Amino acid sequence: MFAHIFLYRFKCLIRDRQLVFWTLVFPILLGTFFYMAFFNLNNDETFHPIDAAVVNNHAYQHDAQFKFVIEHISKGKKRLFNLKVASTQKEADSWLKTNKVKGYFTNGETLRLTVQESGLEQSIMKRFADQYRTDSSAIKSIAKENPKALQNGLLSDLGKQQSYVKEISGGSAKPNNVLNYFYSLIAMACLYGSFWGMKEVTDIQADVSARAARVNIAPVHKLKAFIAGSMAALLILFSEILVLLAYLHFGLSIDFGPRTGYVVLTALLGSMLGVSFGAFISALVKKGEGLKVAILLVISMVGSFLSGMMFLNMKYIIAQYVPLLSWVNPVNLLTDAFYALYYYDSLHRYTLNMTMMVFFILLFCGGTYLIVRRRKYASL
Amino acid sequence: MPVFKLSLKIFRKNWVAVSIYIFIFLGIAIAISANSVPEKSIGFSQEKAKVALISEEKTPLTDGFQKELSKSAVLIKLPDQTEKLQDALFFRKVTYILRIPKGFTQSVLSGGSMQMKKTVVPNSVDNAYVDLSVDQYWNLARIYAKHEPGISQQQLVNQLKTNLSGSTPVTIKAHEQAKTANSFSMYYFNFLAYTLSAALIMGVSTLMVVMNKRDIKRRNFCSPLRASSINGQLILANLLFALSAWAILILFCFILDSKSFGTQNMVYFLINSLLFTGSMTSLSYLIGNLMKNLNAMSAVCNVLTLGPCFISGVFVPQEFLNDTVLKIASFTPTYWYVQANTRIAKLTQFGWPELSPIIQSMALLLAFGAAFITVSLVVGKRKNLMNE
Known part of the structure; x- marks a missing residue:
């Protein structure tokens, strides 16, 4: 009997094309849009050598040291500038105007910088000029105190810049913040799955829908029918989430970290969370279907917003200022679980998220059971 | 004008669905205006x-x-x-x-x-x-x-x-910058594309789907009104709806950023957004003629508004988008609208060489509008013939 109900509920649910659209097609489309829009976003952060120019005037030709330093820093793979030498100030100006260079240096009594606007690249150019000026002033003051220093290799010591910082990675994964959009998208898809749960409850309460009335007439234990139906809903949602994950990973090459097993486990818990949440709200709210849909939509959209789906830093802001909210927001729990799996080496935070989810699932299932059980209908 | 009146009634019934988009939009717009418009400083400032x-x-x-x-x-x-x-x-x-x-x-x-x-x-x-x-x-x-x-x-x-302690002297050779460059108004008008599309599709398409229901249509055609009058009233109602949606949204821009309103750039912003409203209205009209019932309305509305907005630079500026994506986007009116907006925001001179690319984009918006209308007339005619 269980198998029979399961099969027919499955057939009944899968024919709801609107629900399939919102829980499967829509997240896939949205993921594609995200991918197209955010594809290049991180390239903007990457450092490219800055297009800079220097005016080839009298002072520049005769300042061998400056010439050496600026040419040195514009060479090799790790160069700071793509240096162009302008024969006159006028030429440099025209380059600046047509955006061929971000700025140019003019050597004279003091080194000057000409730019079009303030910006990070211009600041780097200024920093370089400051540095040059500082080094010369340091040499002067050392030579004044200790004239022998110049013979003791002061200049060559200055030339031998030592690197005092070593890059260590914070963890094994790159801090690629665009990923969070996709994690919260999956979380949103799971929560949209609550519509399946809602449908389940609607179809088991005889005072709500005609189909439920028919089911209740059958000599099957209500719990049994309900569990069979919920399993069908869960199976559909879980498969949809797996399809979504596969599309994101293989189609759009979104990185989920190396722990695939845990990713699938998270998807399973997420689907259970979605279905049970929908069932619970549907059982709790007695008034019309419109209200139920509105509540589910509002909770999943606000939840997605708070976990950074529309505005990335929202997730961080909430975690910093209202940490409690990030632990009771089911969308954030899911997003954070994916995030922790990708980004952290330890599973501590992931386990915390999963525990909270299990707690919510138990709460929703228990709540639904208590509300739906033992309902008898004298007349309908 | 009974058909016109009926249309207004349907718009009023549909008000909640449309207003959700408008309120979300205003919330976001206010959030933007509250935090992201940096004061332009005079002189060089070191980035940190x-x-x-x-x-x-x-x-x-x-x-x-x-x-x-x-x-x-x-x-x-x-x-x-x-x-x-x-x-x-x-x-x-x-x-x-x-x-x-x-x-x-x-x-x-x-x-x-x-x-x-x-x-x-x-x-x-x-x-x-x-x-x-x-x-x-x-x-x-x-x-x-x-x-x-x-x-x-x-x-x-x-x-x-x-x-x-020394600091290198920095000279800034800036050319003249438009008041509207990177201003709130630019962001507002870009983002407007999303809300306007959503509101128009929700409003106009819903009306058309209802009016195209077979029974209602037959009822209307057996009334003593000429078909051209019925259609005329419908078009009038749709235009009224589109214009008021546009006007309401522009009004909020005026409240939130009154500084930009005195500029000449604003005139072009307004023309551009009006043309966009036109092309989206005709797109909505087409959708309304193609769809059979209201069940899929919000699905169609979401996909058709979110999609073009994502790939045309409404949410993420066009300069950050991949070339292939932009090529795909150029098949949507949204792309040309955003492109014109971005150019308008930077205008300091209003001669032909500066204006011609903007006018080109605007002309494309018009062309899109005309194309949508043509297709929907053809579709409408075909449907009518098949019904009879």
């Missing part, structure tokens, strides 16, 4: 990277270093916990985490090779920028220690401070 500095030792030199670093960086305090630091880096609360190990100062002064540890967003500009300041400070300290062996740490700090 966001750095978390964790020092495991406290010496006069590390203190001096911290002060120097704060010239080119905003120092952000973070608790020294791996996950907290990782979080901050992921969400770009900081872009550079620097850790000074114990015994580092001593090592530098005695010419050792001990290094500080940094965790950064790999290959970022901020990384290159902060490295410059960090390396310079400690290199100078090393050289002083070597060539002035008797110097105390405090003296060294003071010496470095004097050396580092």
Whole structure:
């Protein structure tokens, strides 16, 4: 009997094309849009050598040291500038105007910088000029105190810049913040799955829908029918989430970290969370279907917003200022679980998220059971 | 005008669905206006990277270093916990985490090779920028220690401070900048594309779907009204709806950013958005003629508004989008609308060479509108013939 109900509920649910659209097609489309829009976003952060120019005037030709330093820093793979030498100030100006260079240096009594606007690249150019000026002033003051220093290799010591910082990675994964959009998208898809749960409850309460009335007439234990139906809903949602994950990973090459097993486990818990949440709200709210849909939509959209789906830093802001909210927001729990799996080496935070989810699932299932059980209908 | 009246009634019934989009939009617009429009400063301002500095030792030199670093960086305090630091880096609360190990100062002064540890967003500009300041400070300290062996740490700090105090004079050769460049109005008008599309599809298409229902249509056609009058009234109602949606949204822009309204750029913003409204109205009219029932309405509305907005630079500026994506986007009116907007925002001169690309985009908007209308007339005619 269980198998029979399961099969027919499955057939009944899968024919709801609107629900399939919102829980499967829509997240896939949205993921594609995200991918197209955010594809290049991180390239903007990457450092490219800055297009800079220097005016080839009298002072520049005769300042061998400056010439050496600026040419040195514009060479090799790790160069700071793509240096162009302008024969006159006028030429440099025209380059600046047509955006061929971000700025140019003019050597004279003091080194000057000409730019079009303030910006990070211009600041780097200024920093370089400051540095040059500082080094010369340091040499002067050392030579004044200790004239022998110049013979003791002061200049060559200055030339031998030592690197005092070593890059260590914070963890094994790159801090690629665009990923969070996709994690919260999956979380949103799971929560949209609550519509399946809602449908389940609607179809088991005889005072709500005609189909439920028919089911209740059958000599099957209500719990049994309900569990069979919920399993069908869960199976559909879980498969949809797996399809979504596969599309994101293989189609759009979104990185989920190396722990695939845990990713699938998270998807399973997420689907259970979605279905049970929908069932619970549907059982709790007695008034019309419109209200139920509105509540589910509002909770999943606000939840997605708070976990950074529309505005990335929202997730961080909430975690910093209202940490409690990030632990009771089911969308954030899911997003954070994916995030922790990708980004952290330890599973501590992931386990915390999963525990909270299990707690919510138990709460929703228990709540639904208590509300739906033992309902008898004298007349309908 | 009974059909016109009926249309208005349907719009009123549909008001909630449409207003949700408008309210969400206004919320976001206000959020943008509250935080993202930076005051343009006169003169050169040094950019600052966001750095978390964790020092495991406290010496006069590390203190001096911290002060120097704060010239080119905003120092952000973070608790020294791996996950907290990782979080901050992921969400770009900081872009550079620097850790000074114990015994580092001593090592530098005695010419050792001990290094500080940094965790950064790999290959970022901020990384290159902060490295410059960090390396310079400690290199100078090393050289002083070597060539002035008797110097105390405090003296060294003071010496470095004097050396580092100079600042390179910077000349800014800016050309004239439009008042509306990067202004709130530019963002507002770009974002308007999303809300307007959603509101128009929700409103106009819903009306058309209802009016096209077979029974209602038959009822209407057996009334003593000429078909052209019925259609005329319908079109009138749709235009009225589109114009009022446009006007309401423009009104809010006026309230939120009255500064830009005096500019000549605003005239072009208004023309552009009006043309966009026109082409979206005709698209909605087409959708209304194609769809059979209202069940799929919100699905169609979401896909048709979100999709073009994402790929045409409404949510993410066009300069950040991939070329292929932009090529695809150029098949939507939204793309041309955003393109014209971005150009208009930067206008300082209003001669033909500056205006011609904008007018071209606008002409394309018109063409889109005309194309949608033509298709929907053909579809409508076909449907009518099939029904009879």
